[in-house]
Amino acid sequence: MLKYLLLLLVIWVVWWAWHAPRRPGSRPRAQKPPQKEGEEKMLACARCGVYLPASEALPGPQGQYFCSPQHRDA
Ligand SMILES: [Zn+2]
Numbered sequence: 532m533l534k535y536l537l538l539l540l541v542i543w544v545v546w547w548a549w550h551a552p553r554r555p556g557s558r559p560r561a562q563k564p565p566q567k568e569g570e571e572k573m574l575a576c577a578r579c580g581v582y583l584p585a586s587e588a589l590p591g592p593q594g595q596y597f598c599s600p601q602h603r604d605a
């Protein structure tokens with residue numbers, strides 16, 4: 532009888548481990564990386580037209596964006 536109880540416990544633990552990652556509590560951790568990548572805006576250099584992430588773009592005096600200081604000052 533104890534053997535069956537142990538087997539039931541093992542099945543329950545396996546079932547719980549299988550379903551636990553899909554619980555709402557762990558959802559934000561799984562969704563964050565793709566969301567962060569999607570938020571990165573791509574901007575075209577006003578001088579050469581090369582696309583680069585907004586975090587690496589250099590803003591120009593008239594609101595344009597450039598890939599490098601050389602293109603911004605050209
Ligand atoms: Zn450029």
